[in-house]
Amino acid sequence: MTIHIPAWVEETLVPVEKLEVHRLGLRHMAVSVFVLRGEEVLLQRRAMGKYHTPGLWANTCCTHPDWNEAPRDCATRRLREELGVTGLTPNFRKTVEYRAEVGNDMIEHEVVDIFVADATADLEIAPDPSEVMETRWVLRGALEAWIRRAPSDFTPWMRIYLERYTGVIFG
DSSP, X not given: OOOEEEEEETTEEEEXXXXXXXXXXXXXXXXXXXXXXXXXXXXXXXXXXXXXXXXXXXXXXXXXXOTTOOHHHHHHHHHHHHHOOOSOOOEEEEEEEEEEEEETTEEXXXXXXXXXXXXXXXXXXXXXXXXEEEEEEEEHHHHHHHHHHOGGGBOHHHHHHHHHOHHHHHO
């Protein structure tokens, strides 16, 4: 399947193949979602078949919007596709930008719309095993301690989010 994502090439937004965007480190659009349950955040451990950062812990879900897809619709879609989560309303928090090497000679240079969704204790999670190998609810303080103690357990973007945008996510 061919997937094009919105990327800026010479300051013009154009569709580009996903792997090409990451190989070239092109600046592109993305969405990140954090599902919260009080002081807990739902994390996912990326499946081993992912083309970069396999087996690392990340935020609830993240992706690239389809061409002309609204960011909130993208966030809702990806919650369903990756985790089988439905019925949540992702709320926009902030647009941020970061650039990070993610392994396999790939670079994420993303302009990310961050969304937060509140969950109840009975939230049903049914991860797609090709995307997610494990999920875990983690208290905010425990997450911050875990990242300090073992940063290599986490994706580069998760480390960036917790270092720079904790107030945006948990605020």
